[in-house]
Amino acid sequence: MGDQRDVRSLTVGVLGGTGDQGHGLAFRFTAAGMAVLIGSRDEGRAVGAADEVNRKVGNRSCAGAHNADIARRADLVIVAVPYAGHADTLRGLTGELAGKIVVDCVNPVGFDERGAYPVAVPEGSAAQQAAAVLPDSRVVAAFHHVSAVLLADPQVSSVDLDVLVLGDDREATDTVQALAAVIPGMRGIYAGRLRTAGPVEALTANLIAINRRYKAHAGIRVTDV
Amino acid sequence: MGDQRDVRSLTVGVLGGTGDQGHGLAFRFTAAGMAVLIGSRDEGRAVGAADEVNRKVGNRSCAGAHNADIARRADLVIVAVPYAGHADTLRGLTGELAGKIVVDCVNPVGFDERGAYPVAVPEGSAAQQAAAVLPDSRVVAAFHHVSAVLLADPQVSSVDLDVLVLGDDREATDTVQALAAVIPGMRGIYAGRLRTAGPVEALTANLIAINRRYKAHAGIRVTDV
Numbered sequence: 001m002g003d004q005r006d007v008r009s010l011t012v013g014v015l016g017g018t019g020d021q022g023h024g025l026a027f028r029f030t031a032a033g034m035a036v037l038i039g040s041r042d043e044g045r046a047v048g049a050a051d052e053v054n055r056k057v058g059n060r061s062c063a064g065a066h067n068a069d070i071a072r073r074a075d076l077v078i079v080a081v082p083y084a085g086h087a088d089t090l091r092g093l094t095g096e097l098a099g100k101i102v103v104d105c106v107n108p109v110g111f112d113e114r115g116a117y118p119v120a121v122p123e124g125s126a127a128q129q130a131a132a133v134l135p136d137s138r139v140v141a142a143f144h145h146v147s148a149v150l151l152a153d154p155q156v157s158s159v160d161l162d163v164l165v166l167g168d169d170r171e172a173t174d175t176v177q178a179l180a181a182v183i184p185g186m187r188g189i190y191a192g193r194l195r196t197a198g199p200v201e202a203l204t205a206n207l208i209a210i211n212r213r214y215k216a217h218a219g220i221r222v223t224d225v
Numbered sequence: 226m227g228d229q230r231d232v233r234s235l236t237v238g239v240l241g242g243t244g245d246q247g248h249g250l251a252f253r254f255t256a257a258g259m260a261v262l263i264g265s266r267d268e269g270r271a272v273g274a275a276d277e278v279n280r281k282v283g284n285r286s287c288a289g290a291h292n293a294d295i296a297r298r299a300d301l302v303i304v305a306v307p308y309a310g311h312a313d314t315l316r317g318l319t320g321e322l323a324g325k326i327v328v329d330c331v332n333p334v335g336f337d338e339r340g341a342y343p344v345a346v347p348e349g350s351a352a353q354q355a356a357a358v359l360p361d362s363r364v365v366a367a368f369h370h371v372s373a374v375l376l377a378d379p380q381v382s383s384v385d386l387d388v389l390v391l392g393d394d395r396e397a398t399d400t401v402q403a404l405a406a407v408i409p410g411m412r413g414i415y416a417g418r419l420r421t422a423g424p425v426e427a428l429t430a431n432l433i434a435i436n437r438r439y440k441a442h443a444g445i446r447v448t449d450v
């Protein structure tokens with residue numbers, strides 16, 4: 001399942017697909033010709049978000065529904081909800097997500113008058129929290145540093161950055177690396193076990209600081225790979 | 226002091242300059258024509274390490290001495306000691322380092338049978354620990370992700386990666402960004418306040434995982450900057 005031809009045949013669900021990051025990813029995978037399902041706690045908002053993706057892409061391969069429905073129907077599920085609702089959202093979907101690859105791209109980051117800062121997660125990282133809540137799922141961490149602005153902009157034809165992919169299940173991380181490579185310009189790079197997802201998630205605070213200083217939409221590339 | 230002409234006139238001290246990372250940085254700054262001082266707890270080892278740098282470069286602008294002597298004589302001091310001895314080393318040098326830019330490049334990373342993992346630091350990061358121990362110094366975090374192997378290899382003419390520079394003192398971070406740019410191929414990128422140094426230090430565990438998987442000497446580049 002690790003090569004691109006196979007990964008394109010998967011139905012991708014995006015929990016929290018009405019947020020910026022979720023919308024951007026749903027747009028890119030729909031634009032690549034994949035079947036995409038946008039989930040939300042509010043079915044009406046999910047349908048509206050899917051309509052917006054279909055309008056931008058010019059087809060009908062994105063659909064919206066309630067999170068639980070999406071979790072049941074999708075082959076692979078991306079978790080793009082705010083950190084505040086992360087654990088609770090997943091706790092309600094343990095059955096639907098059992099056996100599936102669950103891609104956590106949640107960034108536990110807070111803001112105050114001095115800017116963004118990492119929020120400590122009891123389990124070590126949002127991805128480890130997901131793995132604790134979903135013991136029967138194949139949790140992978142990825143897509144943390146992808147600018148939602150660049151993702152959502154149809155004028156940006158190539159999203160030139162690397163996606164760090166972390167997890168303990170080799171077939172699952174291979175699949176998610178292949179999924180990243182579906183988006184033009186993007187590479188998926190294996191970057192360690194799930195227990196090292198914390199720094200990758202928290203690095204988002206640094207990228208926000210970079211964006212402020214340089215008026216950029218910063219991402220990262222891994223050199224020598 | 227932020228431009229390259231001025232930063233080249235500084236005498237750079239490297240505490241822990243007998244280790245791989247310290248040697249690599251001392252070699253590159255010496256090769257760039259700067260005055261470099263290598264420090265160690267063992268003066269003989271420091272002198273030997275400086276001799277090795279001078280041999281590689283073909284001049285005599287690198288000298289070795291005891292850590293305390295280096296800390297006193299250098300304008301800017303790089304801390305490249307192992308994390309295990311980090312706090313104790315700095316505690317003994319508070320007077321010598323007062324008023325100076327102290328560049329912490331220590332990575333609190335541990336290893337077990339599953340690879341590298343971030344080690345929790347009570348102060349949040351090694352750089353914040355340095356700032357706590359050295360309240361009168363201008364602590365900056367930088368040079369965490371620079372491959373010691375590439376740095377030390379005279380055949381590598383350009384070290385093509387970005388150095389993330391963190392700190393709360395703008396003139397100090399500007400200076401360290403300029404210092405990074407002294408090494409051909411390298412850029413210094415401001416990446417946030419000292420309180421966000423933790424993920425940057427800990428990301429070294431991910432780069433080690435990348436190196437193992439891809440047989441690489443991975444670094445990072447920041448995109449869109």
